[in-house]
Amino acid sequence: MINISVLVSGGGTNLQAVIDNIESGELSGARIVQVISSKEGVFALERAAKAGIQGKVAKDTKRLLDQLAAEKTDLIVLAGYMKVLEPAVIQAYRRRILNIHPSLIPKYCGKGFYGKRVHQAVLDGGETVSGATVHFVDEGVDTGEIILQRQVPVEPGDTADTLAARVLETEHVILSEGIKKVMAQLPEKGGL
Numbered sequence: 001m002i003n004i005s006v007l008v009s010g011g012g013t014n015l016q017a018v019i020d021n022i023e024s025g026e027l028s029g030a031r032i033v034q035v036i037s038s039k040e041g042v043f044a045l046e047r048a049a050k051a052g053i054q055g056k057v058a059k060d061t062k063r064l065l066d067q068l069a070a071e072k073t074d075l076i077v078l079a080g081y082m083k084v085l086e087p088a089v090i091q092a093y094r095r096r097i098l099n100i101h102p103s104l105i106p107k108y109c110g111k112g113f114y115g116k117r118v119h120q121a122v123l124d125g126g127e128t129v130s131g132a133t134v135h136f137v138d139e140g141v142d143t144g145e146i147i148l149q150r151q152v153p154v155e156p157g158d159t160a161d162t163l164a165a166r167v168l169e170t171e172h173v174i175l176s177e178g179i180k181k182v183m184a185q186l187p188e189k190g191g192l
């Protein structure tokens with residue numbers, strides 16, 4: 001059984017998608033051992049509590065590393081996590097940290113590209129196609145190796161809100177698919 005720690009900072013709809021996919025059997029062989037938020041009082045922690053998953057807040061790297069180790073974390077999933085992880089975390093979990101980004105990396109990503117800003121930039125760029133990306137997290141911002149991408153059409157008359165909502169639906173699907181793909185490659189699973 002692969003132990004997943006999910007890191008959050010907000011509403012947690014991506015966390016919810018992973019919870020639901022584990023409960024439905026869509027994502028088997030994994031369990032969420034904890035949800036760690038970068039700040040208090042976010043709805044993602046309520047989602048964890050409802051699912052019977054322990055929720056914690058870690059505001060510094062030492063506490064984060066201690067909590068990750070305490071639950072024997074095999075994979076870290078960043079699901080709407082708004083902090084940049086310190087190199088110590090990247091080094092401790094090389095190629096075991098996944099992030100979901102709401103654009104087709106390498107476009108519209110990196111410092112300052114998060115939330116609605118991503119979708120507004122896509123519209124301002126006159127794009128007819130956007131999408132979502134699951135990628136490994138390395139020392140850069142949204143620069144790690146791409147695991148999975150899926151395109152999402154930009155519709156005429158789209159606003160940042162309508163595009164965000166359409167992309168979010170795809171995020172919810174490909175995050176679990178990305179986790180499955182990485183799990184299959186883990187040495188513990190006889191992977192590469």
Ligand code: GRF
Binds near residue numbers: 079
């Ligand atoms: C999502 O658009 C995700 O791509 C980004 O944060 C947003 C909020 O996600 N990283 P969630 O609803 O908190 O999962």
